[in-house]
Amino acid sequence: MAELMPTINHMTTQNLTSIPSVKSQTELAVMENHGCQSASLHDQKLPEVDLFSPLTIRDITIPNRVVMSPMCQYSAENGLANDWHFVHLGSRAVGGVGLIVVEATAVTAQGRITPADLGIWDDLHVEPLTRIVHFLRQQGAIAAIQLAHAGRKASTDVPWQGGAPLTPEQGGWPVVGPSPLPFHENGPVPTPLDTHGIKEVIQAFVSAVQRALQAGFQVIELHSAHGYLLHSFLSPLSNQRTDNYGGSLENRMRFLLELVENVREVLPNGIPLFVRLSATDWVEGGWDIEQSVILSRELKALGVDLVDASTGGLVPHARIPMETGYQVPFAAKIRKEAGIQTGAVGLITEAGYANEVITRGCADLVDIGRELLRDPYWSIRAQSVLGDEPDWPVPYGYAVQRRGRRK
Numbered sequence: 263m264a265e266l267m268p269t270i271n272h273m274t275t276q277n278l279t280s281i282p283s284v285k286s287q288t289e290l291a292v293m294e295n296h297g298c299q300s301a302s303l304h305d306q307k308l309p310e311v312d313l314f315s316p317l318t319i320r321d322i323t324i325p326n327r328v329v330m331s332p333m334c335q336y337s338a339e340n341g342l343a344n345d346w347h348f349v350h351l352g353s354r355a356v357g358g359v360g361l362i363v364v365e366a367t368a369v370t371a372q373g374r375i376t377p378a379d380l381g382i383w384d385d386l387h388v389e390p391l392t393r394i395v396h397f398l399r400q401q402g403a404i405a406a407i408q409l410a411h412a413g414r415k416a417s418t419d420v421p422w423q424g425g426a427p428l429t430p431e432q433g434g435w436p437v438v439g440p441s442p443l444p445f446h447e448n449g450p451v452p453t454p455l456d457t458h459g460i461k462e463v464i465q466a467f468v469s470a471v472q473r474a475l476q477a478g479f480q481v482i483e484l485h486s487a488h489g490y491l492l493h494s495f496l497s498p499l500s501n502q503r504t505d506n507y508g509g510s511l512e513n514r515m516r517f518l519l520e521l522v523e524n525v526r527e528v529l530p531n532g533i534p535l536f537v538r539l540s541a542t543d544w545v546e547g548g549w550d551i552e553q554s555v556i557l558s559r560e561l562k563a564l565g566v567d568l569v570d571a572s573t574g575g576l577v578p579h580a581r582i583p584m585e586t587g588y589q590v591p592f593a594a595k596i597r598k599e600a601g602i603q604t605g606a607v608g609l610i611t612e613a614g615y616a617n618e619v620i621t622r623g624c625a626d627l628v629d630i631g632r633e634l635l636r637d638p639y640w641s642i643r644a645q646s647v648l649g650d651e652p653d654w655p656v657p658y659g660y661a662v663q664r665r666g667r668r669k
């Protein structure tokens with residue numbers, strides 16, 4: 263199943279009003295407490311902070327709080343970035359986005375969602391990524407990459423061809439996970455990773471980080487959301503192991519925490535490390551916001567700088583109440599209770615609302631996904647909407663402003 267938060271694929275804004283019954287009490291409480299920290303210390307200490315203020319994390323200054331959320335393009339061959347990725351990412355840098363996060367990029371060939379995913383398991387992957395990073399940086403954007411392993415959700419067709427699991431005849435491959443529990447009834451049964459397999463995946467992430475640094479990326483994000491390998495170890499619904507990597511919360515967190523420790527060791531101190539979490543599975547008995555807060559504290563202690571707070575994707579039957587900013591309360595709660603910087607994502611489409619997420623102290627960054635697909639210039643337009651002088655790239659700016667004067 264392809265990366266589009268598959269559990270929410272079929273929901274539309276029409277069914278927002280009915281709060282799904284499978285939603286747990288914890289999630290309801292979080293949703294009700296949607297007010298973030300209005301008039302909080304955040305505002306008092308940093309009254310000047312808004313969507314277009316810079317944010318410095320370690321040695322990296324992100325010029326504004328608008329993030330291009332990682333979005334798989336399923337347009338690579340053998341994991342290699344090409345002109346599609348160059349234009350797709352480059353045009354959002356031209357469009358004024360502060361931080362561009364390259365889509366889920368597989369750390370092993372087996373960890374791809376589809377055969378068309380980007381990859382970084384081989385040195386050959388570095389050069390085309392370097393070209394893209396160079397251009398993003400030239401435009402003043404900060405270049406980030408999301409490193410991923412799809413786990414039990416690997417080996418599927420691309421979404422516009424249905425996203426179904428691929429058979430070996432169609433080029434599919436065996437999938438791995440914490441336990442022999444498939445994502446859907448008809449999906450492939452994952453082979454549980456043994457301790458050696460876990461260590462190999464950790465090493466693959468470490469090598470991927472080294473290649474990403476070679477390509478010039480300035481921020482690394484680990485993908486531990488949407489039901490992929492790292493998330494599937496966290497959730498008791500997909501992890502039913504009885505060894506050190508399953509059972510208690512401490513054991514379920516072990517894989518991700520070991521991975522972070524290993525990654526932080528090879529990352530220069532000045533380079534920020536982000537982790538994308540699904541803050542809840544939206545299913546009773548699954549991973550939830552309380553566990554996410556505990557995990558985020560642990561991540562912070564190991565040198566993670568920011569939690570990018572998404573939700574869902576672990577099981578196909580979760581019902582998610584989609585509405586504007588439906589995941590913002592999760593970013594706000596993690597920020598407040600774990601004391602870590604957060605990114606908010608999910609149906610944030612309007613400049614004014616995105617700005618409020620920042621000014622009210624709900625999150626430190628705002629990830630924009632589909633709205634940036636609709637409009638690569640969303641960020642520049644948002645500047646105008648918020649009353650700032652739009653920051654056009656030089657070759658456009660003089661021309662656009664001249665027309666403005668003639669009006």
Ligand SMILES: Cc1cc2nc3c(=O)[nH]c(=O)nc-3n(C[C@H](O)[C@H](O)[C@H](O)COP(=O)(O)O)c2cc1C
Nearest residue numbers: 265266331332333334365366607608609630631632
């Ligand atoms: C085409 C597409 C591909 C996506 N690929 C990824 C991905 O590679 N990694 C990820 O964490 N989320 C992925 N997502 C989820 C987005 O990053 C984002 O969290 C989600 O679309 C909600 O934000 P939005 O309402 O602004 O689109 C994808 C979403 C879309 C639409």
